[in-house]
Amino acid sequence: MTAKQRNFIGFLFFSLSVLPCRVEAQQFAPPIMGWSSWNTFHVNISDSLIRTQADAMVRLGLKDVGYTHINIDDGFFGWRDASGEMHPHPQRFPNGLKVVADYIHSKGLMAGIYSDAGANTCGSKYDADDHGFGAGLYGHEEQDARLYFRDWGFDFIKIDYCGAGTWLDLEEQKRYTAVCEAIKKEAGHPVSINICRWAFPGVWAKNIATSWRISRDILPNWSSIKYIIEKNMYLSAFAGDGHYNDMDMLEIGRGLKPSEEEVHVGMWCMMSSPMLIGCDLNKLNESSLALLKNRELLAINQDRLGLQAYVALRQGPGYVFVKDIKERRGLTRAVALYNPADTALSFEVPLSELELAGKAKAKDVISHAEVKIETVKSPAMNGNVLKATVPAHGIKVMTIEAKQRIAPTRYEAEWAYLPAYNDLGKRKLPVGFTKVKGSSGGICVSNVGGDMDNTLVWKHVWSEQGGTYKLRIRYVDAQRLTMKVMVNGKEAYALQTSQQAIAKNQIDFKEAAFEINLKPGDNEVKLYSPLTLIPAVDCLYVDKTVTGK
Incomplete structure (x- = not known):
């Protein structure tokens, strides 16, 4: 890869990290794909190790299918001199980091590096690596940015939070914004940024980073894979426009069963997560490599x-995920039948x-086999039905192409955008996704309201021709709460609840119904209350009442 090509690819990442969101889908950089050193090697890395992984990336044909990054995680730090300049570990990287980045680039790959938003790195805490103390970005933001990106030539950085959170308890948005501004100022070329706070940090992350972690560190076992999928299950509204929820590095080739590996890769693909292989590439078996x-x-x-795919339907313990591919509201969609059960x-x-x-017609993209679609006529189900059996801890990922695309009539609350949502656990009444028996998808959104920054927004309520609906x-009935509804920026309805006495522990659902006008295409429906919380919301139904605009 030439320097010109590398800078152009980097420009896409950089533009998406620091510029406002764009409308044109074809300009969105996809999630990064590559390899990272942490999962298998932790701080036990070296110049020769990184080079052999870059060689394997090319030799195994992974570069040819899109894996373009070789990312050096924690463990390269040596010491800071009297001026604060960071020096590489003298035994692990005796010739420095620039020669390693240059070697990666010579293979036509991108080079990634690591640091912490605080003073100390995670390796200093969890691997007792003394070299990680004082190695973080805190107090050295611009100095390290010049070194890592301008002098050494790296293209990507993962920014951890052990030093900023465990030791200093810094505020996430303020701290990461300061770091990213320093990188933008001093890097000298485009840099892709990953925020690693181990929880969805908030909607602000999209303004400064290409991706952000949404969970604690992954482990090579089924419970960890299942946990991370659950953490990302209702975050589809927060991804897109070239910015992604990061489900952490891949544990393929590190002990999962074949069906579990299929779930792992399949759901990371459906959810548009970055795809960074975490094993020793030289020890990959053939089936894992083929996957x-x-x-x-x-x-x-x-x-x-x-x-990012969203949950369209629940069936027992299973989930049906779906998302548009190729074009919005097109005739081809990606679908996954996910079975987390035993x-x-x-x-x-x-x-x-x-x-x-x-x-x-439906095609299983893992087995490459056709999937059965039947025409069913019964009181419970009428029309074309996709039928499949999925094994325990299994998945079936498909593309489905149909003759017609129809408008949805139900919009789950968990599909909506929540500008006040984060998963940091610092808020007394956190906005979030609550399991509620009797709700249409098993989930309600609660604790919305109280100010105009805490709203629930469906941004893509679709109408083919517009008109009256x-x-x-x-919603879950609640005593003395208010709820206002805004459609395309105009207030359309106001509700004040007045709960009747019901049995203890009983959940009572109610509906508020009214007419609205929608324009052709996407419409925005917002629920809010500037003074109080609104009731917990289950879903929105949109029914056509008048033909034509």
């Missing part, structure tokens, strides 16, 4: 729309729940 190189599966991750599960999914109608909001 990592599956072009049809990777195409879902690298799709130009950059969308026994096999049979799915029967009406295509109407996937917003598809008419003759359709009946809007129904299903």
Whole structure:
């Protein structure tokens, strides 16, 4: 890869990290793909190790299918001199880091590096690596940015939070913003930035970074994979426009069962997570390598729309995920049937729940086999139905192409954008996703309201032609709470609840119904209350009442 090509690729990442969001999907950089040193090696890294992994990336054909990054995590630090300049570890990197970055670039790959938003790195805490004390960015932001990116030539950085959180308890948004501004000022070329706070940090992250972690560190076992999928399950509204929820590095080739590896890669692709391999590439078995190189599966991750799949339907313990690929509201969608249970599960999914109608064909992108779609006529289910059995801890990832795209009539609250949401655990009444028995998708959104920054927004309520619709909001009844509704920037409805006496521990759902006008295409529906909380919201129903605009 030439310097010109490398700078152009970097420019895409940099632009998406520091500029306002754009509308044109084709300009969105996809999630990064590559390899990172932490999962297998922790701080026990070296010049020769990094070079052998770069060599393997090319030799195994991973570069050819899109894995372009070799990222050096914690462990390269040596010491700071009297001027504060960082020097590489003298035994691990005796010739410095620039020669390593140059070697990675010579292979046509991008080079990534690591630091901490605080003074100390995570290796100093969890690996007893004394070289990590004082090695973080705190107090050296501009100095380290010049060294890592201008002098050494790195293209990517993962910024951890052990030093900023464990020792100093700094404020996340302020701290990461200061670091990212220093990088923008001093790097000298585009840099892709990853925020590693181990929880969804807040919507501000999208303004300064390309990706952000949403969970604690991954481990090579099923419970960890399942936990991370659950953490990211309802965060689709916070990804997109070239910015992504990071589900952490891949544990492929490190002891998972084959079906669990399929879930791991399949859900990371469906959710448009960065794809950074964490094993020793020289020890990958053939089946794991084939999974990592599956072009049809990777195409879902690298799709130009950059969308994260959302939960369209629950079936028992299983989940049906779906997202647009190729074009918004097109005829082809990516679908995953995910079974986290310990026994096999049979799915029967009406295509109407996937917003598809008419003759359709489905292909399993892992097995490359056709998936059965049947026409069913019964009181409970009528129309084309996708049927499949998924093994325990298993997944079936498909592309489905249909003759017709239909408008949804139900919008779950967990699909909505929540500008006040974060997962840091610092708020007394946290905005969040609450499991509620009897709700349409098993989840309600609670603790919205109290000010105009804490709202619930569906940004893509679709109408083909526009016109008059009946809007129904299903919510958990609550005493003396208010809720206002705004449609496309104009107030459309106001509600004050007045809960009747009900049995203890009983959940009572109610609906607020009223007419609205929608324009053709996407519409925005916002729920808010400037003075009080609004009731916990289950979903929104949109029913056409009058034909035409």
